[in-house]
Each structure stands twice: as C-alpha cells, then as structure tokens.
Amino acid sequence: MLELQQKIKQAGLRVTHPRMAVLSILAQQSDDLTVKQIYQQLNLQQQQLSLATVYRVVSDLVVAGLLASYQFHRAETKFNFPNLSKIQLLQIRCSDLTTQKQTQFLQSLKVLFNQYQVDLMQVEIKESA
Template sequence: MLDVQYRLKQAGLRVTHSRMAVLKLLEQQGDDLTIKQIYQKLHVQHQQLSLATIYRVVSDLVDAGLIASYQFHRAEAKFNLPDQSKKQILHIQCSALTSNQQAQFLQSLQAVFQQFQVNLMQLEIQESA
C-alpha cells in the first residue's frame, strides 16, 4: 500500500482511494484490462466506483506514466503497468553509514537522478548483518 501511495506522490498525483484501487488491481493482474474489465473487477471486490470515475482515474494514471495503454486496431484500449522488464536496477554497496550520513547520501543520490532525468521508482536500504 505504501508503495502505491509513494508512486502516486512521485508522479505528482494526489493519493485517492480511486487511484489506489485501480493501481492495486493492475498490480495484481497479469493480463491487460479494458476500462469495463477494471470496473467489473473492482465491483466484485466491493469497490463502489463509477465507470466515469474509472475513466478519469485511468486517464490520470496514463498521463502520469504509472500505467500503460495499448490499443490494437479497432479494439478497446487495454491498460496495465508499464513493462517491468524495461526497468533497470541499480545496486550500491557502501560501508557503514550513520543515519545522518545516510540521509545526506540519499539526498545527493536523488539530486543526481533528477539531474539526469532518471525516474527513481523505488529506493530500498538494506543493512548487512
């Protein structure tokens, strides 16, 4: 849930129940879904969102780059999360840092990513045993 909220905030979108519900549903699905399929699946999960709301939410999420839209010929547009295989992982290993040093390091790392227009999707810090 926190990951979904973080991605919405990073994309400059307000965290709403509707946006979170659609994003979580698309994370759980392996197949691309049409707007109507999204509506039906959310309805089965007792998410009472109107079809118009789902159209607006999906449009916002596509514009923000959080979900991808696919349309083949005259078929209905289908939506899913962008292809995860195109994402790259950067693994940095460093010596022990104090919490103050860690905060400074993360700030400088984020500044470098912004400078090169790299979209930082997730940041995870693991301490070795």
C-alpha cells in the same frame, strides 16, 4: 500498498481511494485490462466506483506515466503498468482450419515459441464471419 502510494506521490498526484483501487486491481492481474474490466473487478471487490470515475482515474494515471495503454486494431484500449506493456500481440489469419488442424497448428506454434523462448500467454481463435 505503500509502494503504490509512493508511485502516485512521485507522479505529482494526490493519493486517493479511486487511484489506489485502480492500481491495486492492475497489480493483482497478469493480463492487461480494459477500463470496463477494471470496473468489473472493482465491483467484485465491493468497491463502489462509477464507470466515469474509473475512466477519469485511468486517464490521469496514463498521463502521469503510471499506466501504459495500447490498442490493437479496433479493439478496446487495454492498460497495465509500463514495464508490463512490452507484451507483443501476434495476429495470424488462416482460412478454413478444421478443429484437428487448429490443434496441430497451435501445437506447432507452441513448439516454435518454446524454441525461441517466447512465452505464449493467450491464444484466441475467432471464426470468420
């Protein structure tokens, strides 16, 4: 907690409950989160902040350099600490993969990523419309 307070002060901002709460949520997560996900996590922890407040706090923290943001394609913007934002997103489009072929494809990706010491953190398969 003291480390987060020091970071806020070093950025020239006042230490407030909403800023501490948002930074605390992001410090507990390994994944980047959208503002809505941060808001949901805060509600789960019984922290009563409005969605508008969370948007405002996240915006202030990005401007101050305490948070990094990225948006891939048309997805929602995600946030995390700057040193964790070096995560790269790889999008591969394949046509008509059966379930068996999907499994084989994912296994071959894992082998390839392990060979080059790349961490495969999340895989999402979307069915085409």
